[in-house]
């Protein structure tokens with residue numbers, strides 16, 4: 443299979459608070475590939491995701507996403523979806539209305555609202571306000587809003603947080619489907635099972651470097 447690299451990371455270095463966090467990280471991710479970054483707390487997974495999202499600049503090295511340097515501008519975010527930091531909720535809107543809002547502002551949503559409520563197991567809570575959701579249900583809504591919008595690259599920081607085992611399996615299938623449609627996924631995770639179930643490649647971050655993990 444000839445695959446075009448969607449993400450290229452070369453010799454990236456990041457120092458935070460005087461501590462080297464990333465030291466010569468190399469990573470290449472092809473179109474349609476899922477890469478799961480694992481590694482202990484503080485290994486630099488979120489830092490690398492933020493660099494890929496253009497929210498942090500590397501001190502050295504080079505990063506390209508979709509053929510150019512990642513930049514925190516609307517044109518970049520039209521193709522790239524990021525989850526991790528808390529979304530802002532609209533307390534006056536229900537779960538369904540949050541999804542309708544997402545569908546309305548994107549001319550070509552990937553799924554319709556009823557389909558996404560079903561896929562993310564939120565039908566029973568469709569008329570609830572976000573603050574009335576459980577932690578896992580709120581995370582499902584975050585992911586539902588992210589997967590509803592069209593994108594070419596998904597950057598997910600610990601998408602498994604708060605999710606029960608059954609829904610983690612469903613999420614793996616949703617991500618595998620996204621990748622089968624030509625999307626590219628990079629996630630930071632503490633659940634190696636999620637990467638395996640999604641048929642993703644595991645990359646371990648340790649000592650500031652990225653290594654293939656088996």
Ligand SMILES: Nc1ncnc2c1ncn2[C@@H]1O[C@H](COP(=O)(O)OP(=O)(O)OP(=O)(O)O)[C@@H](O)[C@H]1O
Pocket residue numbers: 458459463481482483484485486487488489490630
């Ligand atoms: N703004 C900052 N100033 C100083 N140090 C920071 C800053 N942000 C992060 N760090 C440190 O950089 C290191 C990498 O953090 P990062 O959040 O990337 O790790 P992580 O692999 O995502 O960890 P976790 O599994 O806990 O989410 C940590 O030691 C963290 O304390």
